[in-house]
Amino acid sequence: MSSFQPVLSRRQALTLGATAATLAAVPALAAPTSLAALARDKGLYFGSAVGAGPVGSLTGSFEDAAYRKILADECGVLVPENELKWYVVRAAGPQSFAFERADRIAAFAKANGQALRGHTLLWHHPQWFPAWIKTYDFGAGPARTANAQAMLVQHIDTVCKRYPQMISWDVVNETVDPADGAIRRTVFSDILGQHETLDLAFHTARAAAPKARLVYNDYMSWEVGNEKHRYGVLKLLEGFRKRGTPVDALGVQSHIGAENADSFTGFGRPQEKEWRAFVDEATGMGYDLLITEFDVHDKGLPYDFAPRDAAVAAYAKGYLDLMLSYRQTKEVLAWGMVDKYSWLQNQWLREDKKPKRPTLYDDAYQPKPLREAVAAALRAAPVR
Numbered sequence: 093m094s095s096f097q098p099v100l101s102r103r104q105a106l107t108l109g110a111t112a113a114t115l116a117a118v119p120a121l122a123a124p125t126s127l128a129a130l131a132r133d134k135g136l137y138f139g140s141a142v143g144a145g146p147v148g149s150l151t152g153s154f155e156d157a158a159y160r161k162i163l164a165d166e167c168g169v170l171v172p173e174n175e176l177k178w179y180v181v182r183a184a185g186p187q188s189f190a191f192e193r194a195d196r197i198a199a200f201a202k203a204n205g206q207a208l209r210g211h212t213l214l215w216h217h218p219q220w221f222p223a224w225i226k227t228y229d230f231g232a233g234p235a236r237t238a239n240a241q242a243m244l245v246q247h248i249d250t251v252c253k254r255y256p257q258m259i260s261w262d263v264v265n266e267t268v269d270p271a272d273g274a275i276r277r278t279v280f281s282d283i284l285g286q287h288e289t290l291d292l293a294f295h296t297a298r299a300a301a302p303k304a305r306l307v308y309n310d311y312m313s314w315e316v317g318n319e320k321h322r323y324g325v326l327k328l329l330e331g332f333r334k335r336g337t338p339v340d341a342l343g344v345q346s347h348i349g350a351e352n353a354d355s356f357t358g359f360g361r362p363q364e365k366e367w368r369a370f371v372d373e374a375t376g377m378g379y380d381l382l383i384t385e386f387d388v389h390d391k392g393l394p395y396d397f398a399p400r401d402a403a404v405a406a407y408a409k410g411y412l413d414l415m416l417s418y419r420q421t422k423e424v425l426a427w428g429m430v431d432k433y434s435w436l437q438n439q440w441l442r443e444d445k446k447p448k449r450p451t452l453y454d455d456a457y458q459p460k461p462l463r464e465a466v467a468a469a470l471r472a473a474p475v476r
């Protein structure tokens with residue numbers, strides 16, 4: 093992930109407080125409209141990632157009844173946060189598939205009339221495969237290629253067919269190296285070739301999940317230092333089009349936050365121009381957009397909750413307004429709905445070592461200004 097570190101002066105935070113106070117001043121309805129309903133009105137999906145917890149111990153956010161209620165009330169779509177990754181599904185070895193954890197999330201979604209989206213069929217980065225694959229013997233000569241192809245195809249085919257209800261799939265995740273924009277090397281690409289590996293993944297997914305929107309998902313952002321990442325992603329998307337690879341959408345992860353006060357005072361001069369140019373290029377090639385992993389990193393913001401939450405909400409509103417102004421944006425997924433379960437709690441600690449507040453609900457399960465900012469952005473979005 094990018095190592096952005098938001099910094100905001102107290103004065104700037106207070107100024108932003110006024111902006112978010114305006115957002116928060118929208119009168120509460122007696123029965124608040126869910127984010128799922130607000131999104132649906134605009135032809136969009138709103139939802140969240142959720143983790144099922146380790147098999148057996150049944151711990152984790154999914155075992156928390158109050159959390160499940162928020163998910164059921166607010167979300168029209170759920171995505172398993174880790175449960176469909178190779179290192180979970182294929183943990184036990186090359187012959188096994190473990191679906192118990194993802195099945196639990198799928199059952200919950202079905203019981204609540206929610207859609208499901210898949211993350212991810214091929215996190216094409218050496219770190220995120222199960223350990224056994226590093227020493228797996230693919231054989232030699234032509235058999236080596238055939239065996240690598242067979243393993244990749246079997247994985248994608250099996251996982252897709254297990255969950256035919258998926259509305260979209262992150263087929264390939266984070267394969268562009270932000271350092272130079274190049275495609276990462278993995279066991280598969282070393283044997284099959286880089287484009288060949290990615291193309292095979294998408295073709296296999298199209299055949300096994302013909303109804304799902306197929307997505308390339310990555311975390312490039314508008315920030316200074318992301319130029320090579322954005323360029324690499326556009327080059328990849330262009331290549332997919334030239335080769336006729338069946339890719340429908342770009343997943344923009346949207347782990348937003350800011351490196352400097354200028355960014356936090358509104359999205360986001362001067363980088364907004366850069367970002368629009370990037371999004372225009374992607375949509376110009378015919379790709380839809382998905383906001384796949386939305387949260388707001390508040391690492392550098394002052395401790396006080398009111399100005400901190402206000403800054404987060406105002407920044408998010410600007411970002412979401414921009415993204416939703418593109419009718420190509422079809423889904424908005426939060427990467428968790430309650431602060432204490434956010435992956436950001438374990439990364440890049442705040443200087444004061446206090447918990448972060450990057451999601452829509454606080455640890456007492458109360459909605460924060462960020463929740464209202466998301467609602468306001470959905471209300472303001474054009475119908476698609």
Ligand code: G3I
Pocket residue numbers: 093143145146173174177265311345385435
């Ligand atoms: O389940 C084990 C638990 O048994 C063990 O005690 C604990 C100790 O470390 O680890 C737990 O597993 C962790 C797992 O999250 C569940 O909490 C892993 O170590 C940890 O690496 C894993 O992190 C996940 C990360 O992806 C790597 O897969 C985060 O939850 C998840 O939010 C994050 O999501 C990614 C997206 O998939 C792709 N885009 C970026 C995003 C954020 O990094």
